[in-house]
Amino acid sequence: MAVNDLYRDYLLSWFGTEGEDSDVVLSSRVRLARNFESIPFPNRANQKQLAQVQSLMSSVFSDIETVCGQPFDVVGMEGITEVERNILAEKQLITTRMAKTPEYRSAYISEDRTVSILVNEEDHLRIQCMAPGLNVAGTFAAASKIDDAVEEKLNIAFDEKMGYLTSCPTNLGTGLRASVILHLPGLVYTRNMHNITNIAQQLGISVRGLYGEGSETVGNMFAVSNQLTLGFSEKSLIENLTSAVAEIVAHERRARKAFVAYSKTRLEDAVWRAYGILKYARSLGESEVLELISKVRMGVDMELLHGAPSELFSEILIASRPSYIRNLVGNDNLSDGELDRKRAEMVRRILAGG
Amino acid sequence: MLCDDCHKNEACIHITQISPEGKIDKNLCEKCASRYGNFMQEPQSEDYTVNDFLKGIFSKPSKEEAADVPHGLVCSNCGMTYQDFMHSGKIGCSSCYSTFRKQLIPLLKRIHGAVLHNGKIPKRTGGTLVVKQEISVLKDKLQMAVKSEEYEKAAEYRDRIRALEQKLAAEGEGAAVDGSK
Ligand SMILES: [Zn+2]
Ligand SMILES: [Zn+2]
Numbered sequence: 001m002a003v004n005d006l007y008r009d010y011l012l013s014w015f016g017t018e019g020e021d022s023d024v025v026l027s028s029r030v031r032l033a034r035n036f037e038s039i040p041f042p043n044r045a046n047q048k049q050l051a052q053v054q055s056l057m058s059s060v061f062s063d064i065e066t067v068c069g070q071p072f073d074v075v076g077m078e079g080i081t082e083v084e085r086n087i088l089a090e091k092q093l094i095t096t097r098m099a100k101t102p103e104y105r106s107a108y109i110s111e112d113r114t115v116s117i118l119v120n121e122e123d124h125l126r127i128q129c130m131a132p133g134l135n136v137a138g139t140f141a142a143a144s145k146i147d148d149a150v151e152e153k154l155n156i157a158f159d160e161k162m163g164y165l166t167s168c169p170t171n172l173g174t175g176l177r178a179s180v181i182l183h184l185p186g187l188v189y190t191r192n193m194h195n196i197t198n199i200a201q202q203l204g205i206s207v208r209g210l211y212g213e214g215s216e217t218v219g220n221m222f223a224v225s226n227q228l229t230l231g232f233s234e235k236s237l238i239e240n241l242t243s244a245v246a247e248i249v250a251h252e253r254r255a256r257k258a259f260v261a262y263s264k265t266r267l268e269d270a271v272w273r274a275y276g277i278l279k280y281a282r283s284l285g286e287s288e289v290l291e292l293i294s295k296v297r298m299g300v301d302m303e304l305l306h307g308a309p310s311e312l313f314s315e316i317l318i319a320s321r322p323s324y325i326r327n328l329v330g331n332d333n334l335s336d337g338e339l340d341r342k343r344a345e346m347v348r349r350i351l352a353g354g
Numbered sequence: 355m356l357c358d359d360c361h362k363n364e365a366c367i368h369i370t371q372i373s374p375e376g377k378i379d380k381n382l383c384e385k386c387a388s389r390y391g392n393f394m395q396e397p398q399s400e401d402y403t404v405n406d407f408l409k410g411i412f413s414k415p416s417k418e419e420a421a422d423v424p425h426g427l428v429c430s431n432c433g434m435t436y437q438d439f440m441h442s443g444k445i446g447c448s449s450c451y452s453t454f455r456k457q458l459i460p461l462l463k464r465i466h467g468a469v470l471h472n473g474k475i476p477k478r479t480g481g482t483l484v485v486k487q488e489i490s491v492l493k494d495k496l497q498m499a500v501k502s503e504e505y506e507k508a509a510e511y512r513d514r515i516r517a518l519e520q521k522l523a524a525e526g527e528g529a530a531v532d533g534s535k
Contacts, residue, residue: 037479040432040447122444144474151476157448158479162462163471165448169458170465174473231468 006073006109007087007327010350014114015314019133023301024249026181026221026314027132029092030139030238032147033166033175034125037155041167042120050104053124057117060150061108067149068142070111077102083332086323092130095121115142122167123175125150134245136178136238144234163230173230178238180245181210185220185298186255187248196248204228205244211290219290220298224248256302264304271299275308278316279351283337284344289320312350319346357382429453482522489518 015027035041036056039049065072077085077098085099093116094107108117118126127150129142150156157165163173171177187193200207206227209217224245226237259267274295278284284292297313299305318324325342326332334342357365358380365381428435434446436454445451451458462469475483492515499508 035448037448038431041445043442043444044432044434044446147474151478155479156476158476158481159448159451159471160481160483161470162451162458163473164476165445165451167444169445169462172462173466173468173471176473228466228468230462230466231470231472233473237473 007084010315010319012091012314012318013112014130014132019135021249022133024182024252025134026183027130028134028136028139028180029128029130030136030143031177032127032143033123033171034147035123035157035165037157043167047104050120053120054106056154057119060153063149064146067145068110068115072108072110075107075109077105083323083327087327090321090323091318094118134180136180136242140234140238171229174234176229176234176237177225178241179223179225182222182224182248183220183297184222184252185294186252186259188220190255190259192255200244203244205241218287220294268304271295271305275305278347281344283340284347285340289343293317315350316347319350355381482525485518485522489515
């Protein structure tokens with residue numbers, strides 16, 4: 001598959017609507033942090049050592065393709081432009097840290113875009129697997145299989161007491177960060193989010209807005225993930241997260257129900273207005289789009305709005321990000337006004353069906 | 355209102371973060387806020403609270419712990435000192451973990467509430483843990499076999515457990531008591 005598609009496509013298979021509980025759960029992801037024995041971690045490694053990590057990974061590349069049953073693109077961060085790196089970050093295939101410091105860093109990205117292995121990020125290896133809906137156990141199984149394939153040939157840093165050794169002690173032990181992206185407009189609009197963050201806190205679960213700043217979350221999307229990595233098995237960390245998510249999902253559904261019971265007309269109006277603006281606006285801001293698609297998605301999931309397929313949500317989400325638009329237009333220096341105009345154009349095109 | 359971090363400049367922005375220590379609410383000046391990263395309009399990194407969290411831990415080390423870090427203790431593999439770690443919050447290499455084991459244990463307790471790994475074990479570098487895990491699986495099988503009165507099978511499991519335990523004992527004599535080499 002041409003790497004070009006990585007930057008121009010706005011479909012992400014793992015951000016669809018087919019998954020379990022997809023009326024609330026957008027996607028699941030697992031990340032395993034792994035390092036090689038003796039070689040200093042990336043923050044302390046010199047160029048020769050970073051290059052050594054890259055060549056070690058090349059030596060197991062075909063094993064990874066075999067175990068995943070699909071071809072991978074190898075994307076060297078230095079070989080692509082800053083805008084292209086930012087697109088990969090917007091699609092969550094790499095991290096913003098990687099986009100900012102491309103030297104000796106690369107990503108192995110699977111053809112179906114559900115696997116992304118980061119080489120020389122904070123750790124030598126970050127194995128990431130994604131799936132639509134609630135499927136943390138499935139994504140862990142996929143990541144663990146890749147881990148096994150790497151470990152079959154290369155020595156992974158491990159200590160009998162402390163487990164997998166990582167650059168940051170907050171990832172020590174399992175090296176596992178499992179996270180689930182939730183769409184929680186019901187809890188946000190009924191002002192119940194603080195209850196959720198309080199409950200999650202007690203369960204060792206962190207909740208943070210996906211977009212926005214601090215408490216000012218934009219677009220009602222939240223990432224819920226495990227905080228602890230040491231002292232628990234992967235299975236129990238995942239079960240703990242999954243049951244916390246199930247609880248949040250139940251709260252969200254109750255909030256939506258209550259919201260409809262309380263003011264169905266107002267809600268319906270808000271949802272259809274949002275759809276109308278997306279469909280006809282000539283200039284759309286970044287936060288504005290996030291707020292509007294959140295309302296439309298909620299409308300679709302609550303069956304208040306008909307005729308808008310819910311996968312539009314993820315398409316618009318990707319296609320309205322600034323780097324994606326800059327790349328499409330072929331101009332890194334678009335003014336904000338131009339960007340907003342182009343964004344509205346993209347959204348109109350998607351809603352018109354291509 | 356003055357900035358919660360520097361206590362000098364006028365606070366102009368309010369931030370909320372969820373960290374393992376709890377919810378952090380802060381009013382910050384423009385300069386201090388910039389240190390918390392530009393997360394407006396960017397998908398937020400999973401790790402972005404980690405550094406602040408570590409800084410919080412290190413900003414108030416107990417006297418006892420501070421005295422406990424011997425000056426001149428350096429990782430022979432990567433050259434990192436414990437002071438380097440306190441500054442960056444990042445470990446230098448896999449050997450650092452054995453070099454600074456004693457200093458790291460109380461820190462791990464505070465971050466994770468635990469100090470012992472309880473998860474997956476790599477086959478190549480898992481050391482005696484791989485054998486220990488195999489023994490515990492065999493012991494379960496042995497019990498099952500005894501319960502279902504399959505004594506031939508049970509005897510087989512018992513022999514295999516013995517063999518593995520002997521192997522473990524032989525390896526154990528060579529290694530240091532705390533498991534580090
Ligand atoms: Zn300040
Ligand atoms: Zn070291």
